[in-house]
Amino acid sequence: MRKLILLLAFLASPAFAVQPDEILADPVQEARAREITAVLRCVVCRNESVDDSNAEIARDIRLMVRERIVAGDTNEETMQYMVDRFGEYILLNPTTSGSNLVLWLAGPILLLSGLGIAALTLRRRRPTTEPLSDDEEARLARILNE
Structure with missing residues (x-):
């Protein structure tokens, strides 16, 4: 076999x-x-x-x-x-000139752009740290005591 x-x-x-x-x-x-x-x-x-x-x-x-x-x-x-x-x-290995130059550079440029956008988005998403209102504190106390 x-x-x-x-x-x-x-x-x-x-x-x-x-x-x-x-x-x-x-x-x-x-x-x-x-x-x-x-x-x-x-x-x-x-x-x-x-x-x-x-x-x-x-x-x-x-x-x-x-x-x-x-x-x-x-x-x-x-x-x-x-x-x-x-x-x-x-050509199995295309040249890096002319119109192919756009294709060679597009990948890294898009990757860096995506990383930049992701970093900016994460930086802008800061958690809010507003104090709880009296009603919210009372409700939280009730939930914790149960």
Whole structure:
């Protein structure tokens, strides 16, 4: 039973997402392709790299990357080609510039704003320390004596 579970886990592994017919003959170019596809996001499988995904679009992206490398593009040119085609969403680690800067800063700003509002609200909620009226004191005495 253990062997069966181990075999099924091994077969379900995403390590075999890159098919043998995709692999480039030149090991240096293949290493570059793997380096690039490891940091590209599959547009179907959220937060999974193109290198690990078995989706059809991930295969197409892997093939596009390899085509660009064979055509002589540098890693940066290949990455820029993919960003131009799919947008910055394709990057697993998005840049911290442009419109993404708003997203990077929004979380900490909202957290600090929330903490500030909570602190002000708690500071304003001071308990009232007005003395009890004669009627209230009499009622309290009756309750305590019961």
